[in-house]
Amino acid sequence: MFDGLKDKLSSFREDAAEEVEEKAEEAETEADADATADAEAAPDPETERGSDASDGDATASDAAAADDAGEDSGPGRLKRAAAFATGKVIVEEEDLEEPLQDLELALLSSDVEMSVADRILDTVREKMIGETRAQVETTDQLVTEALHDALLDVISVGQFDFEERIAEADKPVTIVFTGVNGVGKTTSIAKLSEWLAERGYSSVLANGDTYRAGANEQIREHAEALDRKLIAHEQGGDPAAVIYDGVEYAEANDIDVVLGDTAGRLHTSNDLMAQLEKIDRVVDPDLTLFVDEAVAGQDAVKRAQEFNDAAAIDGTVLTKADADSSGGAAISIAYVTGRPILFLGVGQGYDDIELFDPEELVDELLGETE
Structure with missing residues (x-):
């Protein structure tokens, strides 16, 4: 899962760590060369014993000014070399310029949305530039920690404990599923019904997809396979009424969760989006989940925005995640x-x-899982 993105993140880590180490070593080498040259050019103490004291003061002043000039442009070469010689590295912005450009291209080519990519890059800069770390921690560890925090920052937005939400909510809990045609909404409903059953929760399925021919038959197959009650009306009926009937059935029969399907609708279809808004008003679901394919990448992200605008979603289910090598939707939505x-x-x-689990995904992307 997300193997292509894993490889690109691994390349960034290696390149950034190598660049920082090389620049630090160069600074140390140049500082050593300067020190040797200064020693060779130093005048004989006996010859200079009678020289004017003010000359010495001027020389010291010039050296201090030169070092200050280095400080103005960053940590300064001498300071950086001194840190490296004592087992530490200092990260400067120029060290990350090329690796971050490569990372940006890698993220965008993996279908990560542009604002999300920008956020990741900014966080990596904030975490790394100006940092002084002991080499025993390894520069790679510094890069990995920065990238870990940057990814987790965007992936974990709004995260909550779903099982805890179900456990604490008044029953029945009504969950409505939305999304475009063919992304796996109905199958996801069946899967979630089984997931809930494994944790001791009963559920009823309600088919609010009254537009599509064959929709009742499709969800009925799942209901029969799982031995679940299905609430359905004739094709062309009111989707809001179907899901409302599902809620009434659940209340009368002590069912914990109502799982409501809706018509697969294009986010550009005003009539269908208005129907979704009606379901939201009439049923007032506890949770509205947007379903799309992980392999859809930025298209999934755009659709999620549109559906959220029509009837605020509470979370996303990404199908076909095992077939997605890019990871753009998982990173961005x-x-x-x-x-x-x-x-x-x-x-x-x-x-x-x-x-x-955002933390597990980030660890997987960075190769930190066993």
């Missing part, structure tokens, strides 16, 4: 919408759904 990714679909089976 939470930051752009302000709503978290909650689940990843990782296969075709009913148990192929994983609760999303």
Whole structure:
């Protein structure tokens, strides 16, 4: 999962660490050469014993001024060399210029949304530039920590404990699923129903997709396979009424969760988006989850923004995450919408759904998992 992005992040870590180390070594080498040259050019003490004291003062003043000039442009070559000689490195902005340009291209080519890429780059700069770290920690560790914090910053936006939310909410909990055609909403509903059952929660399915021919048959197959109750109306009926009936059934039968499907709608279809707004008004769901394919990349991010505008979403389910090498949607959606990714679909089976953990994903992207 996200193998292409992993490789690109690994390249940045190696390049940035190598660049910082090389610049520090160059500073030390130049400082050593200057020290040797100064020693060779130093006048004989006996010859200079009678020289004017003011000349010495002027020489010291000039040296101090030169060192101050170095300080004005950054830590200064002498300071940097001294730090390196004592087992430390100081990171300057010029060290990261080229590696960060490469990282930006890597993120954009992995379908990471531009504002998200900019945020990651800014965070890496903030975490690294001007930092002094002991070499025993390794420069690679410094780069890795900065990248870890930058990725976690954008991926974990709005994150909450989904299972805790279900446990603490008044029952029944109503969850409505939205998204475009063919992204796996109905299958995700079936998977979540099974995920809930494994944790002791009962659920009823409500088919609010009353527009598409065959929609009732598709969700009924899942309901029968899982032995779940299905609430459905005839094709062309009112989607809000179907989901409302699902809530009434759950209340009458002590069902914990109502899982409501909706028509796969294009975010550019005003009529369908208005219908989604009506469901939001009539049913007042506890959670509205946006479903899209991880492989859709920036298209998924744009659609998430549109759906969030129509009827505020509470989180995202990304399907086909196991088939996505770029990782752009997983990196971007939470930051752009302000709503978290909650689940990843990782296969075709009913148990192929994983609760999303931002920390685990970042560790995986940086190769820090066993």
